[in-house]
Amino acid sequence: MNEINRETAWNLLTEFTQSESLRKHALAVEACMRACSKKHGDGSREAEELWGVIGLIHDFDYERWPSLEDHPYRGNEILEQRGYPDQIRRAIMSHAEYTGVTRDTPLEKCLFACDELAGFITAVALIKPSKSLAEVDVKSVRKRMKDKAFARKVNREDIIQGAASLGVDLDEHIGFCIEAMKPIAGELSLDGSAAKAG
C-alpha cells in the first residue's frame, strides 16, 4: 500500500477527475477542512493532513459516477482496494445524506458543514465583477442564500444544518470558510485574474 498523504490524494483526485471546476471544489473543501482541523480537531500537523486529504478526495468518484446509486459508493470501494483506512472512508460516506452513514465525529461534521458551503461561497465570488473572494463577505453570502434562483443546486438546508450540528454560529462558520479559502484564491481562480482575462 502506498502512503496516504496529500500528494497521493491529489494523484487519486486527478486520476478520476478531469473537470477544472470539480478539482477546484476539491481544493476549496480541502482548505476549509485544514482550517477546521485547527479549530475542531487536535491541532496537530497529522490531523491537518488527514482532514485536508478527506476534503480533497471526498467527491473524487463523482465525475465518473455521479448517480445517487454510485456516488460515493464506487469511490468507497476504490479507497478500500487502495488501502485507505476506515476513518477516511467512513467520513466520505457520511457526507452524502442518503448513505445512512451518520456523522459522529467533528471531522465528519466538518466535512458536511464545509462541502456545500464552499461551493456556495465560490458561486457568490463568481458573480462579483472582480470574480474575487476578496469581495465576498458573510452578508453577501447570507443575502444570496435567500435568493432561491441563485445557485439552485446548492442545498441551503445542508449549509444551515451543517453549522448547527457542528455547534457553530452560521455567520461565524461562513466567515471562517471564506477566510480559509482566501489563501488559495489564486488556485481557485478567485483572485481577480479570471475577470481580467475576460
Ligand SMILES: [Fe+2]
Ligand atoms: Fe463536495
